[in-house]
Amino acid sequence: MLEKPSVIRHYRWHVGTIAWLLHRITGLLLIFYLVLHIWVIHHISQGPAGFNKVMGVVQTPIFLLLEIGLLGCVLYHAFNGLRIIVIEFSKEGVEAHKQIYAAMMAVAIILFLIGGVPMFIHFLHALAG
Amino acid sequence: MKFPRTSGGFYAWLFQRLTGILLVILLLIHFAVTHNLPKGGTLTYAVVAPRLATATWKVFDLMFLVCALFHGLNGVWMVIQDYVHSETAQMWIYYGLCTLGLILLILGAITVIPFKA
Numbered sequence: 001m002l003e004k005p006s007v008i009r010h011y012r013w014h015v016g017t018i019a020w021l022l023h024r025i026t027g028l029l030l031i032f033y034l035v036l037h038i039w040v041i042h043h044i045s046q047g048p049a050g051f052n053k054v055m056g057v058v059q060t061p062i063f064l065l066l067e068i069g070l071l072g073c074v075l076y077h078a079f080n081g082l083r084i085i086v087i088e089f090s091k092e093g094v095e096a097h098k099q100i101y102a103a104m105m106a107v108a109i110i111l112f113l114i115g116g117v118p119m120f121i122h123f124l125h126a127l128a129g
Numbered sequence: 130m131k132f133p134r135t136s137g138g139f140y141a142w143l144f145q146r147l148t149g150i151l152l153v154i155l156l157l158i159h160f161a162v163t164h165n166l167p168k169g170g171t172l173t174y175a176v177v178a179p180r181l182a183t184a185t186w187k188v189f190d191l192m193f194l195v196c197a198l199f200h201g202l203n204g205v206w207m208v209i210q211d212y213v214h215s216e217t218a219q220m221w222i223y224y225g226l227c228t229l230g231l232i233l234l235i236l237g238a239i240t241v242i243p244f245k246a
Contacts, residue, residue, distance in 0.1 A: 031201035048174040
């Protein structure tokens, strides 16, 4: 009888495993957001009053804070997704997968700061009223 | 009923990547224009409506809608296949995801297409 190798019984926490798990988690959060987003934006069909009412709700401080997390999810998922494509389509990509991950994450972090810092300031202003 | 245990094969894999690349581009435009990042600002009907009333943005938003729904629901389907192993359960989830996708596609389309500011 064959014994299962330990790699099948346990995940091993390499860079690729963490990248994969975070891709999965951010992906599921994003589809959940997409459903809500389509539903919220649908209110524009009701005209200015209906739309501004629902937009007022989703622009309260708690939502402004959550939106920064949303930006983080989008940027991680986007740039890790590009990493996956690069690795799948090039031999060099497979060999340098850790460096590619680092480079993609560097771009994602820079964009997160460019977008996230003004969003956080906007959140603080909303919080102060 | 026999339900094929595949991810949809080559085309599901290919379109996940094509829509992925498109979504990166569409999202960057969406953030820069719709959300006016990095400056930001409060979104109201007065800000959003004039843009949504133009044909260019209708096309943009519909493309966005189709790509995001396919990419998202195909992604969920991939995750489901890793954890749900019963063929019957997979079948019901698959048709459930297709139905959800169709409802959201219609909801999005009736928001965007007939809109007048």
